[in-house]
Amino acid sequence: MNTNFSWFFDEDYVEEAYLGRGGFGSVYRVNVGGDAFAIKQVHARNGPTERWYQQRLDHPNILKCLAGKKAPAGQYDLLLEYAPFGSLQSVIEAYGYVERWTAYGFYR
Known part of the structure; x- marks a missing residue:
């Protein structure tokens, strides 16, 4: 279990870029106190389940969820680690092939 999770974070964040959309919501690159993170904005109906998982x-190999909060608009904001190079899947889709050692770089 990720014991570093905090359900609340009070710091303001600035959305810098839209990163993508999934079945549960959208993901943005954000700046919090000068550091880059990702915010996963989860639809209100899926928020409690997504938060639980x-x-x-x-x-x-999975980005850590560091904190979360219920936003005024009703959605849940989950603060995640930011992966500056994207996902391994996005690199393979863009280039068609990657060397094994490049692929290993996407995993800790």
Whole structure:
């Protein structure tokens, strides 16, 4: 279990870039206190379930969920680690092939 999870974070963040969309919501690159993170904005109906799973995931190949909060607009904001090079899947889709050692770089 990810024991570093905090359900509340009070710091303001600045959305810098839209990163993508999934079945549960959208993800943005944000700046919090000068550091880059990702915010996963989860639809209100999926928020409690997604929060439950995210705070329990603890695997070296999965971005850690550091904190979360229910936003005024009703959605849940989950503060995640930021992966500056994107996902391994996005690199393979863009280039068609990557060397094994490049692929290993996407995993801790």
